[in-house]
Amino acid sequence: MFRSCLRIPAAASRTLASTSATLTKSALVTPRTNLLSSVIRSNGSSVNWCAFYTTNNSPTLDKSVVLTRVSNIITNFNSQLKDKTVTNETQFAKDLSLDSLDTVELLVAIEEEFDIEIPDNVADDLKSVGQTVDYIISNPEAH
Amino acid sequence: MKLHPAYRACLRSINKVFQNDIATLNKAKLQLHSTTISNANVIDKIELESKIKELSDVAIFLRRNVVQGVRDNNDPKKAFKLNITKDTELGDNDQGRKRAFTPLRTNSFKQS
Numbered sequence: 001m002f003r004s005c006l007r008i009p010a011a012a013s014r015t016l017a018s019t020s021a022t023l024t025k026s027a028l029v030t031p032r033t034n035l036l037s038s039v040i041r042s043n044g045s046s047v048n049w050c051a052f053y054t055t056n057n058s059p060t061l062d063k064s065v066v067l068t069r070v071s072n073i074i075t076n077f078n079s080q081l082k083d084k085t086v087t088n089e090t091q092f093a094k095d096l097s098l099d100s101l102d103t104v105e106l107l108v109a110i111e112e113e114f115d116i117e118i119p120d121n122v123a124d125d126l127k128s129v130g131q132t133v134d135y136i137i138s139n140p141e142a143h
Numbered sequence: 144m145k146l147h148p149a150y151r152a153c154l155r156s157i158n159k160v161f162q163n164d165i166a167t168l169n170k171a172k173l174q175l176h177s178t179t180i181s182n183a184n185v186i187d188k189i190e191l192e193s194k195i196k197e198l199s200d201v202a203i204f205l206r207r208n209v210v211q212g213v214r215d216n217n218d219p220k221k222a223f224k225l226n227i228t229k230d231t232e233l234g235d236n237d238q239g240r241k242r243a244f245t246p247l248r249t250n251s252f253k254q255s
Binding site for chain 2: 100101104105107108111112117120123124
């Protein structure tokens with residue numbers, strides 16, 4: 001909720017980076033973390049701006065991390081699912097015995113966790129954990 | 144009109160307007176679930192349509208007409224702070240009446 005306030009469009013941050021006079025050419029091609037530290041070193045006054053920039057450019061989500069977060073939501077969803085082992089192959093209806101309403105509820109809980117909104121036409125087609133993880137990875141808003 | 148998008152919209156509205164209020168959140172979700180299940184035997188197409196319409200209207204109503212008040216314990220007057228969102232219906236009765244005819248895009252709602 002709070003994190004979304006700190007998000008600015010990627011294009012805007014690129015503009016900021018390219019207009020920053022303190023950046024050298026080599027700094028621009030180094031990984032983001034290095035880029036940040038070089039900005040801090042060469043221009044101490046823009047430390048606040050750098051903090052903002054870091055938040056915006058949190059690393060892209062890793063598939064296994066997404067799976068862990070999703071499986072945490074599933075095992076906390078209700079008491080029947082507490083001891084379930086969740087893999088990418090796990091199907092909501094078949095393996096977790098969720099009815100269609102439960103599946104909607106679970107997907108909304110997952111939306112909240114990643115601060116995204118899954119469109120209706122996509123959500124109705126998500127039948128397994130793997131499909132859901134793939135969708136979250138593909139969504140640039142997810143974090 | 145399909146049930147799942149309406150159910151989803153209603154759930155999102157509940158999560159939004161009752162955020163951080165665990166007791167009310169759980170109660171609202173439980174009521175949404177049990178009311179929907181209790182209508183599972185409705186087979187008449189027209190009745191089903193109207194039930195689903197009702198559900199999506201509830202989703203819109205919650206967003207427009209429910210405002211959460213949060214008590215600020217640090218405030219000496221212990222005043223309530225109102226969480227007014229961009230969907231909250233503001234203005235006088237005339238404006239409210241006019242606005243009732245413009246569709247609200249529940250799907251494009253973004254958590255803030």
